[in-house]
Amino acid sequence: MAVKLAIHGGPRTIEVGRIQPWPPIDDTDRQFVLKSLESHRPSFGPNCEALQEEFATWNGNRFAIATNSGTAALHMGVAACGCGAGDEVIVPAYSWSSSVTCVLHHNAIPIFVDIDWETMNLDVDRIEEAITPRTKAILVVHLHGLVAPMDKILAIAEKHGLKVIEDACQAHGARYKGKKAGTWGHCAAFSCNHNKLMCAGDGGLFVTDDPAIHAQAQMLWSFGETRTPVQDRDYHAYALGWMYRMNDLTAAFGRAQLAKLQSYLDQIQENVAVLQEGLKGVSHLILPTVPDYCQHNWYNYVLRFDMQSLGHEEHPRAFRDRIVRALGAEGIPTSAWQQFILPAMTVFQARNAYGRGCPWECRSSSQADYSPDLFPVSQKHCETHTCLVMALRPPNGTDIARLLAQGIRKVMENVAQLED
16 A cells, blocks of 8 residues: 655654764763863874774784875875876776875876676776776775675786775775775775764774885875874975874774774664665665675665666666655655766866876876766666665664664655656
């Protein structure tokens, strides 16, 4: 029997205020931050040093550097892996813009590869066809918290003498074949902004096991100097550098949240299990694929709509947006996480990041082709998905997950009400 959707005046599935905000804040957070504030060392201080050690231990890395963003950590990886003017870096055609603009930040050139439909990660089978004599590295994104097939990627990289940079900004605690994100490649970047599962308000972490890569990244991180802020600095710039350091207040909040991160991850797994059970058999809905050898951290829970069965293959984006509005009216907070594939963004179409055609023409002309129609899987995903982000996280529990499933099922079972 048809049920009137909330967008048309029917009852709302989840009442206003029922879903609690992220992240949970308790006395642990207050004590860490207040102690930092009262220490009168608000710049790079003892909490920054402690966070570096604690995160490296938690994730299983030899070195960690606390940064002011995940984007900064990515740029550090590009630089530390020796990518410079005219070098090419293989990147996915669908991700957050920082996954690719970090390549431009060091005057290198991104070469896009389409994604795999099932996992939404870089299509491993298309990497080698993108490799040229100029290729220096593969920057692989663990999108939405699902680790890409790193053993296959590393095998390709070894065959061609390439470095592998992991964009693990969304992948805290996610595993591939039992091994954590950020422990596979030559280096990795994590983000700690408000959206992330390890939230520090902002900031990020660069990790590696390689002392030489660590030293190069650290130099970029602190003004091109060879000595860190906690050492006897000579304030001499030995190379081009930025100011990418984290501050102590941010690190204090990050330490408090890191102490609770595993409990968050465990609760999210419980919530997702309940949601997935509640969504079984829902028509026109494509649920996430998780290979048996992966442990997803569910940073984003991605819903995709079968536009062929819905009869909207020709203009999928417009009908997807109708579904998203209907979900929102039911109290289900979803959004299209990224609405443009990366090659279609103006910064790449214009090929003029630094002016006068740089970096594409700084040293020699690049033949990189950024035609959006070369990346059909990325485009299809972009136009047919929406994401559940924070509603599946603590302090929300399985009761909220059941309501989310009910609301999604309600919309999809009455989707005909959204037709013109």
